[in-house]
Amino acid sequence: MGMYLIGALLLLALFYALSKLKAGNEIYSRFGLKESTYTLVSSDLGGKKSTIKLSRFGINGIADAVFKANAGKEIIVGEFKSRKFRGAVRLCEFYQVLLYMGHLAERYPDHVIKGRLAYADSTQGVYFDPQVYEALVGMRKEMLQALGTRRLTNSTPLHKRMKVASLNKHLKLTAAM
Structure with a gap:
């Protein structure tokens, strides 16, 4: 009886280890990367506990x-976005990744920071644009003023104020939700 219990426990431990290994591989494949080329340093997917909180200028987030x-x-x-790509990146998705990239560029100034938007059916690369990042960060002040006065100081969306895709011409951006 004792040998069966030990065998069952070993089998359960093996299944647990294999499921953890598979979850790690899924994260890499979801973003089109190879585990042999990159190390996962932070994840908010698959029950991983190691997350890097990105915070700068009062703008906070945790990348997937x-x-x-x-x-x-x-x-x-x-x-990661659970929807299908459908040929276009939503501006809010693009801005989210760009903010994470800018926060990481501050933390790792000697690194090249790249972004990936993973959809249910494809992966899209994003290049860091410091001008768009600074414009997004600058909008925080506008938002705080609007909260205080209950009136927008500038109702023109960022993509109509400047070319937000100048370094990401390969992406079709859309304001549609």
């Missing part, structure tokens, strides 16, 4: 995944 290249100085921040 942050990968560091095993060779070279590259960091990839990933955000």
